[in-house]
Amino acid sequence: MKKQMKSIITVGVAALSAFIPTISSADNNNEHNLLGYSVAWKQTAAEYRALYYQGFNLAKMHLDKALMEYKKGDKPLAIVTDLDDTLVLPLEYWGKLIQNNKDFFEDPLWDEWIPTNGMIPSPGSKDFLEYAKRNNIDIFYVTSRNQGEPTWDLAKQNILAMGFPLKDDSHLTVLTDTSNKETRQNEILKDYNVVVFLGDNLNDFRRKYYIKGDVDGRIAKMEEDKDLFGSKYILFPNPTDGHWLAAIFGESEPEASQKNREVLLKAATKTAWQDK
Numbered sequence: 001m002k003k004q005m006k007s008i009i010t011v012g013v014a015a016l017s018a019f020i021p022t023i024s025s026a027d028n029n030n031e032h033n034l035l036g037y038s039v040a041w042k043q044t045a046a047e048y049r050a051l052y053y054q055g056f057n058l059a060k061m062h063l064d065k066a067l068m069e070y071k072k073g074d075k076p077l078a079i080v081t082d083l084d085d086t087l088v089l090p091l092e093y094w095g096k097l098i099q100n101n102k103d104f105f106e107d108p109l110w111d112e113w114i115p116t117n118g119m120i121p122s123p124g125s126k127d128f129l130e131y132a133k134r135n136n137i138d139i140f141y142v143t144s145r146n147q148g149e150p151t152w153d154l155a156k157q158n159i160l161a162m163g164f165p166l167k168d169d170s171h172l173t174v175l176t177d178t179s180n181k182e183t184r185q186n187e188i189l190k191d192y193n194v195v196v197f198l199g200d201n202l203n204d205f206r207r208k209y210y211i212k213g214d215v216d217g218r219i220a221k222m223e224e225d226k227d228l229f230g231s232k233y234i235l236f237p238n239p240t241d242g243h244w245l246a247a248i249f250g251e252s253e254p255e256a257s258q259k260n261r262e263v264l265l266k267a268a269t270k271t272a273w274q275d276k
């Protein structure tokens with residue numbers, strides 16, 4: 001399981017427009033795969049990679065400022081970071097999904113793929129982490145994953161395979177039965193001055209953004225904190241998965257069904273020009 005607990009779909013699908021085409025992942029030529037654009041963007045767009053450099057450059061500026069302002073007796077400095085789609089990119093996994101003619105996230109394939117260490121460091125991540133380490137800034141990895149009993153060991157193995165620094169085991173937290181990172185974040189905040197949080201999901205920053213089945217409500221929560229993005233919160237792009245899907249579907253890993261394909265297209269036409 002990638003992270004989020006399974007839950008019952010709560011989004012109503014009633015009143016779907018008749019113009020929504022019938023689309024199935026079983027299309028022989030895969031040409032209507034709903035994941036196509038998102039995955040192609042992740043695989044190829046220079047803009048996608050540049051956004052990582054942008055995020056880490058920003059984060060480094062905040063580290064430099066915190067280092068300059070640091071006084072003896074202050075709490076030690078730290079960063080708290082997510083793993084998947086923040087420090088590492090699971091591009092192979094998404095490519096395999098498309099190759100397999102799948103258009104929704106697949107837990108079994110994900111769980112099979114994680115032990116291969118096939119992810120790559122996101123652009124700029126390694127330099128940023130090494131810079132933090134060189135300046136004695138503690139790096140706390142907080143991730144939500146569930147591959148059963150070896151979950152924590154697999155996450156550690158991924159971190160080491162990428163060449164990322166890991167100070168000790170207490171600096172890696174893997175949440176297997178919840179995606180709520182706030183308990184661990186609060187523990188860290190007690191003892192450290194967390195300069196920046198890094199993530200691809202608003203849930204990587206605070207739990208308040210975890211809102212199911214309410215797209216506008218989730219956007220409104222984000223708007224409350226607009227000044228924190230780019231300052232305390234460094235956000236990376238992820239158009240394929242995350243809690244933004246829970247706002248649409250009521251759960252983060254919706255099943256591959258015709259009904260959910262229609263829900264996605266309904267979301268994509270949230271606004272549309274009505275030209276008579």
Ligand SMILES: [Mg+2]
Nearest residue numbers: 082084085200
């Ligand atoms: Mg992530």
